[in-house]
Amino acid sequence: MRKYLSYAFGAFGHDAFYNTLSIYFMMFVTSQLFTNSSDIKMVGFVTTLIVCIRVGEIMFDPVIGGVVDNTNTRWGKFKPWIMIGSIIAATGLILIFSDYWGLTTSNPILYLIIFGITFLIMDIFYSFSDIAFWSMLPALSMKNKERTMYGTFARFGSTLGAQGVIIIITPAIILFSKLFGAKNGQQTQAGWLGYACVVAVLCVGGALLTCLNTHEQHNKIRSNTKHTGVIEVFKVIARNDQLLWIALAYFLFAFSYVVTNSLIMYYFRYRLGDAGAYTWVGVITCILGVISVALFPTLEIKIKRKAIFVGGIGLMLIGYIVFVLAGTNLYLVLLAVALYFFPYPLIFLATLMAITDSVEYGQLLSGTRNESVTLSVRPLIDKLAGAASNGIVGIVAVMVGMTGNAKPSDISASGVQTFNSFMFYIPMVLLLISGAIFFVKVKLSEQKHTEIVKKLEKKLDAEPVNS
Template sequence: MEQHGSSSTLSMWKQRIAYTFSGFGQAAFYNALSTYFVVYVTTSLFAQIDTKLAAKLIGIITGLIVIIRIAEIFIDPLLGNLIDNTSTSWGRFRPWQLIGGVVSAVLLLMVYTGLFGLVNINQTWFIVLFVITFIVLDIFYSLRDISFWGMIPALSEDSHERALYTSLGSFGASLGFNGLTIIVVPVVSYFSFIFTGKHAQQQSGWTVLAIIVMLLAIVSAMSGAFGTRERESALRVKAQENGNPIQAFKAIAKNDQLLWMALSYVCYAIANTATVGVLFYLFKFVLNKEAAFSIAGVIPVITGFIVTPLYPVLNKYISRRYLFIIGMVSMVIAYGLFAFGSASLAAVITGLILFYLPSTLISMTAILTMTDSVEYGQLKTGRRNEAVTLSVRPMLDKIAGALSNGIVGFIAVAAGMVGSATATDMTAANIHTFKIFAFYTPLALIIVSLIVFIVTVKIDEKEHERIVAQLEHQLDAINRRV
């Protein structure tokens, strides 16, 4: 018995490590796609094209990304429904982690090479093929992301155990996302110099970075696919038939707690992703300290190491509702420092600490609330929609990434932070434009997010326990009648 228990514990920890590493590669991929792809577009993709034409093409590309991702709002629930209705010996989620991870990784490399140089040969064909490639990339990325987070309810029905997996997934994601921020400038600059002899970000450097991210994404997808196992339970077995796509949309529409949390989260996510996207421009054009940009990656890695493992511990004594509120207040203070102290490296660093410290508290609360809304929706509708319900958060991240891409691209052009421009070229008007869209607008979204959460979101740990108990009671009653 003791040996069996030891083996079971070892297997459990192997699964937890595999899940954590899967999140690591997934988040690095997302950062490359949502943040640095726009930096690549505005600085290097059109470097060999006339400046005026390049500015127009930057606007077209960033605009297309926004349109494509907003249009795909209606696709993600369908992908969630596809996953929910998948039946294999691997389970529902693992096959899509592997397939989605591999396909999207290869396509990421393609867009980071200007479709292998087509951008410099024929811009019309480049735009057409870019749209097709990006749509396919986004769909397979969504399958990977939905299956990754959607697996949490399949791993456990206990709210605290889910908090542990959410913590591990978020911990790996934090390391992957911010680890890429740390290496992006050194890697791109180093390999640009190796291939061109120039101390600036060139196409060759971005290509090497894309190769690194592609390989990491593939290996991490394999980790999630082969290193985890779904757990069957009475509630999951009872809900094997998950309905058609129309029922999937109905499941989301009837889950009011999911929708309110989604509204609060998307406001936060847009603000957060847009701010992360402009940090490179803050260091390069406002502070004139591009070499110090790695700080923007080191700080979240350190705060992630501290806060993410502590979340389950903090959550034992402090309701996640209050952890969310505390995190939002910290972000409000951070934006104040960015807005009024953007010319001071010390003020920016302090702002970055206050900005990144609560990100785990906020994102994990949102993920857990949406995860617990699986049972809430099951109680209301009689159907258990795991992947459909949890497709909402990746969908929101996609919306946030799309809008932030548009915001960052707009800021770069409007503030004159494109091409070969430097900090010495910036005027007071340029800096003012930058601040309005980089700091004041996200701050307003954070305040809206906090108000929506406080007023409308009711699911917490105790409420979830009550819902699960009621579902189990209903299932027992059905079994007794049978």
């Protein structure tokens, strides 16, 4: 239990960091750093830097996975990168939630240069930590039941970390702002910086607990590895047909989810006219996320992960239908959010466990084991889906007039229809395709994985172990 909880704490800090960076950093930039009309260009420069860095870094994730796979230290291959990556990324988070000692006003060009360098280093080392953390999963156990427990506890922690920030961010910023002299609930740069420091501590603390209390297993199957070159990294992924099908199904799912999730805030502000009610989304998703994750081990035993994935897609589609019918009825919208979000952690876990099992599948095909390269595919997909959705959300907001101080009455009927197409109809089609791909093409079941492990053990018993 100590191992499971420590892995969960690592995921908690990890996802609190990710959501703070992905969702709230731009809010800090526009509400605290650059608030005058003359600062619009600076906001544009910062946004462009972030998009270019994140999109460019995405394609290096398999290479980062290769670096982790080729690491050999007394602490194992994962722990050094989890700790080093978390410490450097957390330091970077604190720096970008500052004005670099007044450079935003005294020397904006120097600010942009230093900010770009800081963000690039932070993003790279966060990727090292992210890939090392999740690719540690197949090294913790060969047994499906134990892997499921590690994955479930990790998702439990990440759900609390990711959804928890939605609930606490505003009170935390106001609290720290008050501690540093603000009055009447005012938010200040110091308040945001204080909040960022708390998230940084959670990130490093969770990584430390994971490294202290979880340990890689050492056996013949895990010893069947060799140095993987840069080009070979991509060949490892291309040869694993099951990994590719899982990845395609997950990308369509993740892209649909992120686009809709990113537009929900716009829905509350520009359709319902009640931005404050968005807090309930955080409360509902946090509670349901915990329940959903807790159900996964039992569901995997009773109905298996393929049924979880496809059934979860079905429930999300029902949520979409309720959303479409809800219009401006807040209670129906919140019901739709509940139906739409509840299966998300279940589908994530089903995908994570399938990708984890594809490590042994790929090992049986190629003759060598590549843990981090294989597991790097999942964060790569999440980043790709996030980057693509960011561009789409920005375009949609401008296209339908959901910007600035616009009111719900300002949005035309055609604008609402266009908004609904991107928030509901297109994601629904992509979800249907995703579920069909997973159902038809993914053959790597729990039973199949058990058979693969037995074949690997038998094969490796009959030949010398590579080290």
